[in-house]
Amino acid sequence: MVIDQHFGFIAFSWLAGIIGFAGIGLWIWRDRKALDKQLDKLEADLPTDASDRRGG
Amino acid sequence: MAQPFRSLIARDVRLAIRVGGGALVGTLFFLAVIVTVPLGIGPDLNLLSRIGPAIMWIAALLATLIGLERLFQSDKDDGALDLLRLTDAPVSVFVIAKVIAHWLGASLPLVIATPLLSLLLALEPRAILALTATLAVGTPALSFLGAVGAALAVTLRRGALLMAVIILPFSIPVLIFGVAATRAAIVEPDPFWPPFALLVATSLIYAVVGTLGAAATIKINDG
Amino acid sequence: MGILDYANPTRVMRFSRVVKPWVAGLGAVVLAIGLYMAFFTAPADYQQGETIRIMYLHVPMAWLGMFAYALMALSAFGTLVFKHPMADVSAKAMAPIGATFTAICLITGSLWGKPMWNTWWVWDARLTSVLILFLVYLGIIALWQAIEEPIKAGKVTAIITLIGAINLPIIKFSVDWWYTLHQPASVFRLDGPTIYPAMLYPLLICAVGFSLIFFWLHLMAMDNELKRRRVRALQMRAARRAAPESTALPAGQTA
Numbered sequence: 001m002v003i004d005q006h007f008g009f010i011a012f013s014w015l016a017g018i019i020g021f022a023g024i025g026l027w028i029w030r031d032r033k034a035l036d037k038q039l040d041k042l043e044a045d046l047p048t049d050a051s052d053r054r055g056g
Numbered sequence: 057m058a059q060p061f062r063s064l065i066a067r068d069v070r071l072a073i074r075v076g077g078g079a080l081v082g083t084l085f086f087l088a089v090i091v092t093v094p095l096g097i098g099p100d101l102n103l104l105s106r107i108g109p110a111i112m113w114i115a116a117l118l119a120t121l122i123g124l125e126r127l128f129q130s131d132k133d134d135g136a137l138d139l140l141r142l143t144d145a146p147v148s149v150f151v152i153a154k155v156i157a158h159w160l161g162a163s164l165p166l167v168i169a170t171p172l173l174s175l176l177l178a179l180e181p182r183a184i185l186a187l188t189a190t191l192a193v194g195t196p197a198l199s200f201l202g203a204v205g206a207a208l209a210v211t212l213r214r215g216a217l218l219m220a221v222i223i224l225p226f227s228i229p230v231l232i233f234g235v236a237a238t239r240a241a242i243v244e245p246d247p248f249w250p251p252f253a254l255l256v257a258t259s260l261i262y263a264v265v266g267t268l269g270a271a272a273t274i275k276i277n278d279g
Numbered sequence: 280m281g282i283l284d285y286a287n288p289t290r291v292m293r294f295s296r297v298v299k300p301w302v303a304g305l306g307a308v309v310l311a312i313g314l315y316m317a318f319f320t321a322p323a324d325y326q327q328g329e330t331i332r333i334m335y336l337h338v339p340m341a342w343l344g345m346f347a348y349a350l351m352a353l354s355a356f357g358t359l360v361f362k363h364p365m366a367d368v369s370a371k372a373m374a375p376i377g378a379t380f381t382a383i384c385l386i387t388g389s390l391w392g393k394p395m396w397n398t399w400w401v402w403d404a405r406l407t408s409v410l411i412l413f414l415v416y417l418g419i420i421a422l423w424q425a426i427e428e429p430i431k432a433g434k435v436t437a438i439i440t441l442i443g444a445i446n447l448p449i450i451k452f453s454v455d456w457w458y459t460l461h462q463p464a465s466v467f468r469l470d471g472p473t474i475y476p477a478m479l480y481p482l483l484i485c486a487v488g489f490s491l492i493f494f495w496l497h498l499m500a501m502d503n504e505l506k507r508r509r510v511r512a513l514q515m516r517a518a519r520r521a522a523p524e525s526t527a528l529p530a531g532q533t534a
Contacts, residue, residue: 002323006330006394013333013387017340020383021492024376028499035506042513047520204442208422211435218425222418222439225411232407261445269442272359276434 061153068157071130082119083165089115090173101178108177109187109238116166116191117198117231123162124202125219127154128210128274137210137274147271151207155199155267163195186241186248190234190255197230197259200266207273230258288505291365295498303495310488316481324478331478333391338466339486340384341409343493345447347377348412351419352444355437365501367433368508370440371423372500376493378416385413396460404453405461408446415443429508 073080093111094104131137131154140147170191174184205219212218233255240246317335324331351373357366388406389399400406419436426432454463465473472479 002329004329006328009390009394010330010332013390014336016386016390017336017383020379020386024379024496027375028496028503031503032499032506035503035510038510039506039513042510042517045517046513204439208435208439212426214425218418218421221421222415225414225418226442228407228411265442265445269438272438273435276431 061149064150064153065157065160068154069161072157072161080162080165082123082162083169085122086112086115086119086166086169087173089118090176094177105178105180105183106242108174108179109183109242110235111177112170112174112187113191113194113231113234113238116163116170116195117227119166120163120195120198121202121205121220121223121227124158124199124206125209127158127203127206129206132210141275147274148267151203151267151270151274155196155203158202159196159199163199167192167195180242182241183238186238190237190252193252193259194230194234194255197255197262198227200259200262200270201226201230203266203270204273207270211273211276226262230255230262233258288365288368288508291368292502292505295502299495299498302491302498306488306491306495308488309484309491313481313485313488317485321478321481322475327395330391330394333387334478335482335485337384337387337391338482339489340380340387342486343489344377344381344384344409344412345450346490347373347380347493348416348440348444349447351377351440352447355440355444358433358437359441367429367437368501368504369497370433370436372497372504374416374420374423376496376500378413378420380493381409381413381416385409401460403459403461404457405450405459408450408453412443412446412450415439415446419443429511 090112093115097103097107128137131140140150167188170188171184174187179187201223205223208222209219233251236246236251237248237255240248240251313335318332321331321335323329351370354366354370354373357363358370385406388409392401393399419439422436422439423432426435451464451467453459454461466479466482474482
């Protein structure tokens with residue numbers, strides 16, 4: 001590949017792609033971390049007996 | 057079924073055109089936009105007559121969409137929607153009746169007012185004719201589209217602004233075809249019939265899709 | 280058998296856990312190969328010069344943006360017609376990813392348009408319909424956020440998704456039906472691709488690589504959505520435990 005006068009456009013395009021992928025990936029990742037934290041806390045609080053089940 | 061259909065339309069039209077009924081709000085908004093835009097742009101009549109059709113189409117679009125959100129609100133409030141969901145009555149027919157009534161009460165006055173208001177924007181007679189024709193044919197598309205938004209507004213608990221945001225992208229083709237057809241009457245080489253035909257097609261498609269979509273949305277329970 | 284097996288969240292998450300690393304790994308490898316070819320073995324274009332390198336990102340993003348919407352519409356159909364329990368999970372997970380790809384397509388398209396057409400944007404049929412696709416994506420995402428109850432959210436967004444699906448054939452055929460500044464189809468044509476093979480193969484390899492990455496992102500997003508629903512269910516159970524009198528149903532009724 002040759003560096004010509006349109007190099008800036010090419011570079012910014014691929015940068016946009018990288019930012020886009022990184023952005024959505026990061027968002028999914030952070031969501032996952034937060035949900036795992038919530039799940040750990042909620043599942044630790046679950047009672048060991050079935051007192052909160054109501055047959056449904 | 058024809059008699060309840062007709063009486064529903066008649067009742068809704070009568071309710072809407074009473075003062076406070078909301079039908080003429082759209083037309084007043086239409087008037088307001090067409091009066092204020094020339095004041096903003098300045099007195100250049102040439103410019104006004106060139107962008108006039110676009111201004112009027114945009115004004116018609118906004119005016120129609122504003123009025124449509126409350127399409128089903130009164131029926132939700134007095135329990136008619138719940139009754140409808142409980143019975144076997146076809147919700148699509150109800151939707152069509154409401155949309156026709158709304159069009160008659162809200163969009164038709166707008167279309168009738170168009171020739172007069174076009175004079176404020178210095179449009180030529182051919183442009184006025186094309187504009188009125190495209191509005192007459194295109195506003196049904198907006199009405200049926202708005203029915204989906206109205207059904208959403210009534211089924212969801214919040215976010216009426218959200219409904220406008222969701223419906224707006226689908227109104228873009230209607231706007232594009234409407235303005236293209238009108239512009240063809242002004243700019244000589246542009247063909248009129250292709251965009252006009254597309255506008256008619258869009259209205260027909262939206263009539264079907266809008267009715268089905270609105271009916272399906274209303275039938276979702278726990279409104 | 281088959282698709283109904285995946286009506287079970289546990290099964291979906293197990294499938295996801297097994298498949299994810301392979302998809303991610305394979306995607307990374309394929310994409311690396313594709314990118315290498317795109318930049319180093321593929322020739323510069325006769326007319327466009329090096330700017331053609333943007334194509335290897337812009338075109339796969341356009342394809343995936345539309346493909347994601349098509350899958351969303353398929354899931355919407357599954358929700359409304361077959362009432363498949365995992366269909367709306369799939370649809371909800373798809374929306375932000377598809378929206379991102381469409382956004383990248385629009386941005387890279389604009390950056391490609393400036394040197395080639397000397398304009399950042401033009402309101403031709405292709406660009407306008409892709410912009411509408413992006414706006415519909417945003418509307419669907421907003422709808423998902425606005426409705427608290429997952430089943431109802433699934434149904435409402437399914438209806439809007441299916442309405443918006445009309446846009447897909449319009450995007451595809453826009454360059455055929457109207458005079459557009461955007462170039463006509465050069466890959467998916469009845470007469471076969473018109474693009475030079477030395478460019479076609481890197482393009483297809485990049486597309487496959489990006490698709491695998493998309494699949495990986497979708498699996499992760501579906502896992503998140505399933506976890507989110509479990510969190511909600513556990514929170515509701517915790518609330519019932521905390522105040523059983525206030526949330527209990529009258530005697531004889533179940534939830």
